[in-house]
Amino acid sequence: MATNGKATNIVWHKSSVGKLHRQELLQQKGCVIWITGLSGSGKSTLACALCQALYSRGKLTYILDGDNVRHGLNRDLSFKAEDRAENIRRIGEVAKLFADAGLICIASVISPYRRDRDACRTLLPEGDFIEVFMDVPLQICESRDPKGLYKLARAGKIKGFTGIDDPYEPPLNCELVLPQKGNNYASPCEMAETVISFLEEKGFLQA
Amino acid sequence: MATNGKATNIVWHKSSVGKLHRQELLQQKGCVIWITGLSGSGKSTLACALCQALYSRGKLTYILDGDNVRHGLNRDLSFKAEDRAENIRRIGEVAKLFADAGLICIASVISPYRRDRDACRTLLPEGDFIEVFMDVPLQICESRDPKGLYKLARAGKIKGFTGIDDPYEPPLNCELVLPQKGNNYASPCEMAETVISFLEEKGFLQA
Numbered sequence: 001m002a003t004n005g006k007a008t009n010i011v012w013h014k015s016s017v018g019k020l021h022r023q024e025l026l027q028q029k030g031c032v033i034w035i036t037g038l039s040g041s042g043k044s045t046l047a048c049a050l051c052q053a054l055y056s057r058g059k060l061t062y063i064l065d066g067d068n069v070r071h072g073l074n075r076d077l078s079f080k081a082e083d084r085a086e087n088i089r090r091i092g093e094v095a096k097l098f099a100d101a102g103l104i105c106i107a108s109v110i111s112p113y114r115r116d117r118d119a120c121r122t123l124l125p126e127g128d129f130i131e132v133f134m135d136v137p138l139q140i141c142e143s144r145d146p147k148g149l150y151k152l153a154r155a156g157k158i159k160g161f162t163g164i165d166d167p168y169e170p171p172l173n174c175e176l177v178l179p180q181k182g183n184n185y186a187s188p189c190e191m192a193e194t195v196i197s198f199l200e201e202k203g204f205l206q207a
Numbered sequence: 208m209a210t211n212g213k214a215t216n217i218v219w220h221k222s223s224v225g226k227l228h229r230q231e232l233l234q235q236k237g238c239v240i241w242i243t244g245l246s247g248s249g250k251s252t253l254a255c256a257l258c259q260a261l262y263s264r265g266k267l268t269y270i271l272d273g274d275n276v277r278h279g280l281n282r283d284l285s286f287k288a289e290d291r292a293e294n295i296r297r298i299g300e301v302a303k304l305f306a307d308a309g310l311i312c313i314a315s316v317i318s319p320y321r322r323d324r325d326a327c328r329t330l331l332p333e334g335d336f337i338e339v340f341m342d343v344p345l346q347i348c349e350s351r352d353p354k355g356l357y358k359l360a361r362a363g364k365i366k367g368f369t370g371i372d373d374p375y376e377p378p379l380n381c382e383l384v385l386p387q388k389g390n391n392y393a394s395p396c397e398m399a400e401t402v403i404s405f406l407e408e409k410g411f412l413q414a
Contacts, residue, residue: 062308073300093280101269
Protein backbone atom coordinates (compact mmCIF):
# COMPACT_ATOMS: atom_id res chain seq x y z
CA MET A 1 0.00 0.00 0.00
CA ALA A 2 1.51 3.31 -0.95
CA THR A 3 0.91 7.03 -0.94
CA ASN A 4 1.90 8.75 -4.18
CA GLY A 5 1.55 12.45 -4.58
CA LYS A 6 -2.11 13.11 -3.93
CA ALA A 7 -3.46 9.57 -4.00
CA THR A 8 -3.41 6.98 -1.26
CA ASN A 9 -4.47 3.33 -1.08
CA ILE A 10 -2.86 2.33 -4.34
CA VAL A 11 -1.50 -1.18 -4.69
CA TRP A 12 1.12 -2.00 -7.33
CA HIS A 13 -0.03 -4.78 -9.67
CA LYS A 14 2.72 -6.85 -11.15
CA SER A 15 2.02 -8.74 -14.33
CA SER A 16 3.62 -12.09 -15.04
CA VAL A 17 4.51 -11.06 -18.60
CA GLY A 18 7.26 -8.52 -18.10
CA LYS A 19 9.59 -6.28 -20.05
CA LEU A 20 12.02 -9.13 -20.73
CA HIS A 21 9.30 -11.23 -22.33
CA ARG A 22 8.24 -8.37 -24.56
CA GLN A 23 11.83 -7.68 -25.54
CA GLU A 24 12.26 -11.35 -26.41
CA LEU A 25 9.19 -11.14 -28.65
CA LEU A 26 10.47 -7.99 -30.34
CA GLN A 27 14.15 -8.92 -30.44
CA GLN A 28 15.16 -5.51 -29.20
CA LYS A 29 15.50 -3.63 -25.93
CA GLY A 30 13.10 -0.92 -24.86
CA CYS A 31 14.61 2.53 -24.46
CA VAL A 32 13.94 6.22 -24.93
CA ILE A 33 15.72 8.31 -27.53
CA TRP A 34 15.12 11.88 -26.39
CA ILE A 35 15.78 14.37 -29.20
CA THR A 36 16.12 17.92 -27.89
CA GLY A 37 16.87 21.18 -29.69
CA LEU A 38 15.50 24.43 -31.01
CA SER A 39 12.46 24.67 -33.22
CA GLY A 40 13.69 24.06 -36.77
CA SER A 41 16.77 22.13 -35.66
CA GLY A 42 15.56 18.97 -37.37
CA LYS A 43 14.21 16.94 -34.44
CA SER A 44 11.10 15.63 -36.20
CA THR A 45 13.02 14.98 -39.40
CA LEU A 46 15.60 12.92 -37.51
CA ALA A 47 12.82 11.12 -35.61
CA CYS A 48 11.18 10.10 -38.90
CA ALA A 49 14.43 9.03 -40.53
CA LEU A 50 15.31 6.99 -37.45
CA CYS A 51 11.89 5.41 -37.32
CA GLN A 52 12.15 4.40 -40.95
CA ALA A 53 15.71 3.09 -40.71
CA LEU A 54 14.80 1.00 -37.66
CA TYR A 55 11.62 -0.27 -39.32
CA SER A 56 13.67 -1.48 -42.26
CA ARG A 57 15.66 -3.52 -39.70
CA GLY A 58 12.44 -4.99 -38.31
CA LYS A 59 12.51 -2.90 -35.13
CA LEU A 60 9.43 -1.44 -33.47
CA THR A 61 9.57 2.26 -32.65
CA TYR A 62 7.07 4.90 -31.68
CA ILE A 63 7.48 8.64 -31.98
CA LEU A 64 6.21 10.92 -29.26
CA ASP A 65 6.20 14.29 -30.92
CA GLY A 66 5.87 17.33 -28.67
CA ASP A 67 3.41 18.98 -31.03
CA ASN A 68 1.33 15.85 -31.63
CA VAL A 69 1.00 15.06 -27.94
CA ARG A 70 -0.43 18.53 -27.43
CA HIS A 71 -3.36 17.47 -29.61
CA GLY A 72 -4.26 14.70 -27.18
CA LEU A 73 -2.79 13.86 -23.78
CA ASN A 74 -1.48 17.38 -23.19
CA ARG A 75 -4.26 19.40 -24.80
CA ASP A 76 -5.05 20.93 -21.40
CA LEU A 77 -1.59 22.53 -21.19
CA SER A 78 -0.50 25.98 -22.36
CA PHE A 79 3.01 27.30 -23.01
CA LYS A 80 3.43 29.02 -19.67
CA ALA A 81 6.35 27.86 -17.56
CA GLU A 82 4.62 25.36 -15.25
CA ASP A 83 2.61 23.88 -18.12
CA ARG A 84 5.77 23.44 -20.19
CA ALA A 85 7.32 21.52 -17.33
CA GLU A 86 4.19 19.39 -16.96
CA ASN A 87 4.19 18.79 -20.73
CA ILE A 88 7.72 17.38 -20.53
CA ARG A 89 6.97 15.40 -17.37
CA ARG A 90 4.02 13.63 -19.00
CA ILE A 91 5.94 12.91 -22.20
CA GLY A 92 8.71 11.46 -20.05
CA GLU A 93 6.25 9.27 -18.15
CA VAL A 94 4.63 8.02 -21.35
CA ALA A 95 8.02 7.40 -22.96
CA LYS A 96 8.91 5.33 -19.90
CA LEU A 97 5.78 3.20 -20.42
CA PHE A 98 6.68 2.66 -24.09
CA ALA A 99 10.23 1.64 -23.17
CA ASP A 100 8.77 -0.73 -20.58
CA ALA A 101 6.54 -2.13 -23.33
CA GLY A 102 9.75 -2.97 -25.20
CA LEU A 103 9.60 -0.26 -27.85
CA ILE A 104 12.32 2.09 -28.94
CA CYS A 105 10.47 5.26 -28.06
CA ILE A 106 11.61 8.39 -29.88
CA ALA A 107 10.64 11.59 -28.11
CA SER A 108 10.99 14.65 -30.28
CA VAL A 109 10.50 17.72 -28.12
CA ILE A 110 12.21 21.10 -27.79
CA SER A 111 12.43 20.49 -24.01
CA PRO A 112 14.50 23.63 -23.45
CA TYR A 113 15.20 23.21 -19.74
CA ARG A 114 17.93 20.92 -18.50
CA ARG A 115 16.08 20.26 -15.26
CA ASP A 116 13.02 18.91 -17.06
CA ARG A 117 15.06 16.64 -19.32
CA ASP A 118 17.09 15.36 -16.40
CA ALA A 119 13.89 14.56 -14.52
CA CYS A 120 12.80 12.36 -17.45
CA ARG A 121 16.17 10.65 -17.47
CA THR A 122 15.79 9.65 -13.84
CA LEU A 123 12.51 7.88 -14.64
CA LEU A 124 14.37 5.26 -16.65
CA PRO A 125 16.85 2.54 -15.75
CA GLU A 126 20.48 3.68 -16.12
CA GLY A 127 21.52 3.74 -19.76
CA ASP A 128 18.03 3.48 -21.21
CA PHE A 129 17.60 7.25 -21.71
CA ILE A 130 19.55 8.34 -24.75
CA GLU A 131 19.65 12.11 -25.07
CA VAL A 132 20.35 13.41 -28.56
CA PHE A 133 21.07 17.11 -28.89
CA MET A 134 20.37 18.72 -32.26
CA ASP A 135 23.17 21.25 -32.09
CA VAL A 136 22.07 23.68 -34.78
CA PRO A 137 22.74 27.41 -34.31
CA LEU A 138 19.72 29.64 -33.80
CA GLN A 139 20.62 31.56 -36.93
CA ILE A 140 20.25 28.46 -39.09
CA CYS A 141 17.03 27.33 -37.39
CA GLU A 142 15.62 30.81 -37.87
CA SER A 143 16.62 30.92 -41.52
CA ARG A 144 14.82 27.59 -42.06
CA ASP A 145 11.76 28.63 -40.00
CA PRO A 146 9.71 25.70 -41.41
CA LYS A 147 6.58 26.66 -39.48
CA GLY A 148 7.00 30.42 -39.71
CA LEU A 149 7.17 30.58 -35.93
CA TYR A 150 10.42 32.57 -35.61
CA LYS A 151 8.90 35.27 -37.78
CA LEU A 152 5.87 35.42 -35.48
CA ALA A 153 8.11 35.43 -32.41
CA ARG A 154 10.31 38.24 -33.79
CA ALA A 155 7.14 40.23 -34.53
CA GLY A 156 6.10 39.74 -30.90
CA LYS A 157 3.09 37.66 -31.89
CA ILE A 158 4.35 34.62 -29.96
CA LYS A 159 5.66 35.25 -26.46
CA GLY A 160 8.18 33.09 -24.64
CA PHE A 161 9.49 31.44 -27.80
CA THR A 162 12.54 29.26 -27.18
CA GLY A 163 15.69 30.89 -28.55
CA ILE A 164 14.05 34.30 -28.96
CA ASP A 165 12.66 35.41 -25.62
CA ASP A 166 12.96 32.17 -23.67
CA PRO A 167 16.23 30.31 -23.06
CA TYR A 168 17.39 26.98 -24.48
CA GLU A 169 19.73 25.16 -22.14
CA PRO A 170 21.96 22.77 -24.12
CA PRO A 171 22.72 19.40 -22.52
CA LEU A 172 25.97 19.19 -20.58
CA ASN A 173 26.41 15.44 -20.79
CA CYS A 174 24.21 13.90 -23.44
CA GLU A 175 24.77 10.64 -25.28
CA LEU A 176 24.92 12.13 -28.78
CA VAL A 177 25.39 15.55 -30.36
CA LEU A 178 24.23 15.88 -33.97
CA PRO A 179 25.34 16.77 -36.54
CA GLN A 180 28.66 15.32 -35.48
CA LYS A 181 31.69 17.61 -35.41
CA GLY A 182 33.14 18.25 -38.86
CA ASN A 183 30.00 16.94 -40.58
CA ASN A 184 27.76 20.00 -40.64
CA TYR A 185 26.01 18.86 -43.75
CA ALA A 186 25.02 15.38 -42.57
CA SER A 187 21.67 14.29 -44.02
CA PRO A 188 18.86 13.09 -41.76
CA CYS A 189 19.60 9.54 -42.92
CA GLU A 190 23.27 9.84 -42.00
CA MET A 191 22.32 11.21 -38.59
CA ALA A 192 19.85 8.35 -38.12
CA GLU A 193 22.66 5.90 -38.89
CA THR A 194 24.81 7.55 -36.22
CA VAL A 195 22.03 6.96 -33.67
CA ILE A 196 21.57 3.39 -34.88
CA SER A 197 25.28 2.68 -34.51
CA PHE A 198 25.01 3.87 -30.93
CA LEU A 199 21.99 1.61 -30.32
CA GLU A 200 23.76 -1.34 -31.89
CA GLU A 201 26.89 -0.79 -29.84
CA LYS A 202 24.86 -0.62 -26.63
CA GLY A 203 22.95 -3.78 -27.46
CA PHE A 204 19.48 -2.25 -27.91
CA LEU A 205 18.88 -3.93 -31.27
CA GLN A 206 18.76 -7.42 -29.81
CA ALA A 207 16.85 -8.98 -26.94
CA MET B 208 -1.53 25.20 -37.90
CA ALA B 209 -4.05 24.46 -35.22
CA THR B 210 -5.34 25.64 -31.90
CA ASN B 211 -5.90 22.87 -29.36
CA GLY B 212 -7.25 23.60 -25.98
CA LYS B 213 -4.80 26.06 -24.50
CA ALA B 214 -1.97 25.79 -27.02
CA THR B 215 -1.65 27.45 -30.42
CA ASN B 216 0.91 27.22 -33.22
CA ILE B 217 1.13 23.47 -33.19
CA VAL B 218 1.81 21.67 -36.43
CA TRP B 219 0.93 17.99 -36.86
CA HIS B 220 3.96 15.89 -37.82
CA LYS B 221 3.19 12.81 -39.84
CA SER B 222 5.70 10.01 -39.86
CA SER B 223 6.24 7.84 -42.90
CA VAL B 224 6.15 4.66 -40.82
CA GLY B 225 2.54 4.38 -39.79
CA LYS B 226 0.21 2.16 -37.81
CA LEU B 227 -0.19 -0.26 -40.72
CA HIS B 228 3.56 -0.82 -40.91
CA ARG B 229 3.78 -1.49 -37.20
CA GLN B 230 0.83 -3.87 -37.37
CA GLU B 231 2.53 -5.71 -40.23
CA LEU B 232 5.67 -6.07 -38.11
CA LEU B 233 3.67 -7.35 -35.13
CA GLN B 234 1.15 -9.43 -37.07
CA GLN B 235 -1.72 -8.02 -35.04
CA LYS B 236 -3.96 -4.98 -34.97
CA GLY B 237 -3.65 -2.27 -32.36
CA CYS B 238 -6.66 -1.83 -30.11
CA VAL B 239 -7.73 -1.01 -26.57
CA ILE B 240 -9.34 -3.56 -24.27
CA TRP B 241 -10.92 -1.45 -21.57
CA ILE B 242 -11.74 -3.53 -18.48
CA THR B 243 -14.15 -1.73 -16.15
CA GLY B 244 -15.73 -2.81 -12.87
CA LEU B 245 -15.75 -2.48 -9.12
CA SER B 246 -12.64 -2.81 -6.99
CA GLY B 247 -12.21 -6.55 -6.39
CA SER B 248 -14.16 -7.58 -9.49
CA GLY B 249 -11.08 -9.19 -11.03
CA LYS B 250 -9.98 -6.57 -13.55
CA SER B 251 -6.24 -6.88 -12.90
CA THR B 252 -6.46 -10.66 -12.71
CA LEU B 253 -8.18 -10.80 -16.09
CA ALA B 254 -5.69 -8.30 -17.53
CA CYS B 255 -2.78 -10.54 -16.44
CA ALA B 256 -4.40 -13.74 -17.71
CA LEU B 257 -5.14 -12.04 -21.02
CA CYS B 258 -1.63 -10.68 -21.32
CA GLN B 259 -0.18 -14.12 -20.70
CA ALA B 260 -2.52 -15.95 -23.07
CA LEU B 261 -1.78 -13.44 -25.83
CA TYR B 262 1.96 -13.62 -25.16
CA SER B 263 1.83 -17.38 -25.61
CA ARG B 264 0.34 -16.67 -29.05
CA GLY B 265 3.22 -14.29 -29.85
CA LYS B 266 1.14 -11.15 -29.48
CA LEU B 267 2.40 -7.91 -27.93
CA THR B 268 0.24 -6.39 -25.22
CA TYR B 269 0.70 -3.72 -22.59
CA ILE B 270 -1.33 -3.28 -19.44
CA LEU B 271 -2.27 0.18 -18.24
CA ASP B 272 -3.35 -0.40 -14.69
CA GLY B 273 -5.26 2.39 -12.99
CA ASP B 274 -3.28 1.97 -9.78
CA ASN B 275 0.11 1.71 -11.49
CA VAL B 276 -0.45 4.79 -13.64
CA ARG B 277 -1.10 6.74 -10.45
CA HIS B 278 2.51 6.05 -9.46
CA GLY B 279 3.78 7.87 -12.55
CA LEU B 280 1.88 9.81 -15.19
CA ASN B 281 -1.05 10.54 -12.90
CA ARG B 282 0.75 11.01 -9.61
CA ASP B 283 -0.45 14.63 -9.51
CA LEU B 284 -4.09 13.54 -9.37
CA SER B 285 -6.26 12.90 -6.33
CA PHE B 286 -9.52 10.98 -6.07
CA LYS B 287 -11.80 14.02 -6.16
CA ALA B 288 -14.31 14.11 -9.02
CA GLU B 289 -12.45 16.26 -11.54
CA ASP B 290 -9.17 14.45 -10.91
CA ARG B 291 -10.87 11.08 -11.41
CA ALA B 292 -12.14 12.29 -14.78
CA GLU B 293 -8.69 13.58 -15.72
CA ASN B 294 -7.18 10.25 -14.59
CA ILE B 295 -9.43 8.39 -17.01
CA ARG B 296 -8.91 10.92 -19.80
CA ARG B 297 -5.13 10.54 -19.63
CA ILE B 298 -5.31 6.75 -19.50
CA GLY B 299 -7.58 6.88 -22.55
CA GLU B 300 -5.14 9.13 -24.41
CA VAL B 301 -2.17 6.91 -23.57
CA ALA B 302 -4.12 3.78 -24.51
CA LYS B 303 -4.83 5.42 -27.84
CA LEU B 304 -1.10 5.97 -28.40
CA PHE B 305 -0.38 2.31 -27.59
CA ALA B 306 -3.07 1.14 -30.00
CA ASP B 307 -1.60 3.44 -32.62
CA ALA B 308 1.78 1.87 -31.90
CA GLY B 309 0.18 -1.46 -32.87
CA LEU B 310 -0.13 -2.97 -29.39
CA ILE B 311 -3.12 -4.63 -27.82
CA CYS B 312 -3.42 -2.23 -24.91
CA ILE B 313 -5.25 -3.55 -21.88
CA ALA B 314 -6.58 -0.81 -19.61
CA SER B 315 -7.63 -2.07 -16.21
CA VAL B 316 -9.39 0.74 -14.39
CA ILE B 317 -12.49 1.00 -12.23
CA SER B 318 -13.63 3.94 -14.43
CA PRO B 319 -17.00 4.19 -12.69
CA TYR B 320 -18.58 6.88 -14.86
CA ARG B 321 -20.12 6.05 -18.21
CA ARG B 322 -19.36 9.51 -19.56
CA ASP B 323 -15.62 9.16 -18.94
CA ARG B 324 -15.45 5.70 -20.55
CA ASP B 325 -17.45 6.87 -23.54
CA ALA B 326 -15.07 9.82 -23.99
CA CYS B 327 -12.17 7.33 -24.21
CA ARG B 328 -14.11 5.28 -26.74
CA THR B 329 -14.49 8.27 -29.03
CA LEU B 330 -10.70 8.75 -29.11
CA LEU B 331 -10.32 5.52 -31.06
CA PRO B 332 -11.33 4.43 -34.54
CA GLU B 333 -14.71 2.66 -34.61
CA GLY B 334 -14.40 -0.90 -33.34
CA ASP B 335 -10.97 -0.50 -31.80
CA PHE B 336 -12.26 0.19 -28.27
CA ILE B 337 -13.38 -3.05 -26.68
CA GLU B 338 -15.15 -2.45 -23.40
CA VAL B 339 -15.21 -5.43 -21.05
CA PHE B 340 -17.46 -5.16 -18.02
CA MET B 341 -16.56 -7.26 -15.00
CA ASP B 342 -20.11 -7.85 -13.83
CA VAL B 343 -19.49 -8.99 -10.28
CA PRO B 344 -21.97 -8.02 -7.54
CA LEU B 345 -20.75 -5.59 -4.90
CA GLN B 346 -21.40 -8.21 -2.24
CA ILE B 347 -18.91 -10.61 -3.81
CA CYS B 348 -16.30 -7.89 -4.44
CA GLU B 349 -16.65 -6.78 -0.85
CA SER B 350 -16.32 -10.32 0.48
CA ARG B 351 -13.08 -10.70 -1.51
CA ASP B 352 -11.76 -7.26 -0.52
CA PRO B 353 -8.22 -8.17 -1.73
CA LYS B 354 -6.77 -4.81 -0.73
CA GLY B 355 -8.83 -4.30 2.43
CA LEU B 356 -10.28 -1.16 0.89
CA TYR B 357 -13.98 -1.97 1.36
CA LYS B 358 -13.34 -2.41 5.06
CA LEU B 359 -11.70 1.02 5.20
CA ALA B 360 -14.53 2.54 3.16
CA ARG B 361 -17.21 1.00 5.42
CA ALA B 362 -15.34 2.37 8.41
CA GLY B 363 -15.45 5.81 6.80
CA LYS B 364 -11.67 5.91 6.45
CA ILE B 365 -11.87 6.22 2.66
CA LYS B 366 -14.39 8.69 1.28
CA GLY B 367 -16.00 8.50 -2.16
CA PHE B 368 -15.23 4.81 -2.62
CA THR B 369 -16.88 3.34 -5.72
CA GLY B 370 -19.79 1.07 -4.78
CA ILE B 371 -19.95 2.33 -1.20
CA ASP B 372 -20.42 6.09 -1.23
CA ASP B 373 -19.77 6.81 -4.89
CA PRO B 374 -21.76 5.30 -7.78
CA TYR B 375 -20.62 2.74 -10.37
CA GLU B 376 -22.43 3.15 -13.67
CA PRO B 377 -22.44 -0.17 -15.56
CA PRO B 378 -21.96 -0.01 -19.33
CA LEU B 379 -25.16 0.00 -21.41
CA ASN B 380 -23.65 -1.29 -24.62
CA CYS B 381 -20.26 -2.83 -24.07
CA GLU B 382 -18.56 -5.44 -26.22
CA LEU B 383 -18.26 -8.10 -23.52
CA VAL B 384 -19.75 -8.83 -20.11
CA LEU B 385 -17.79 -11.23 -17.90
CA PRO B 386 -18.28 -13.71 -16.42
CA GLN B 387 -20.64 -14.78 -19.18
CA LYS B 388 -24.23 -15.63 -18.24
CA GLY B 389 -24.59 -19.06 -16.70
CA ASN B 390 -20.86 -19.33 -16.05
CA ASN B 391 -20.48 -17.57 -12.73
CA TYR B 392 -17.47 -19.66 -11.79
CA ALA B 393 -15.40 -19.00 -14.90
CA SER B 394 -11.68 -18.88 -14.13
CA PRO B 395 -9.55 -15.92 -15.19
CA CYS B 396 -8.07 -18.12 -17.94
CA GLU B 397 -11.51 -19.01 -19.25
CA MET B 398 -12.50 -15.36 -19.26
CA ALA B 399 -9.28 -14.47 -21.06
CA GLU B 400 -10.14 -17.06 -23.72
CA THR B 401 -13.55 -15.43 -24.17
CA VAL B 402 -11.84 -12.10 -24.85
CA ILE B 403 -9.34 -13.75 -27.19
CA SER B 404 -12.16 -15.40 -29.17
CA PHE B 405 -13.67 -11.96 -29.59
CA LEU B 406 -10.34 -10.54 -30.78
CA GLU B 407 -9.85 -13.43 -33.18
CA GLU B 408 -13.33 -13.07 -34.61
CA LYS B 409 -12.81 -9.34 -35.18
CA GLY B 410 -9.46 -9.89 -36.87
CA PHE B 411 -7.23 -8.24 -34.26
CA LEU B 412 -4.84 -11.19 -34.04
CA GLN B 413 -3.54 -10.75 -37.57
CA ALA B 414 -2.16 -7.76 -39.48
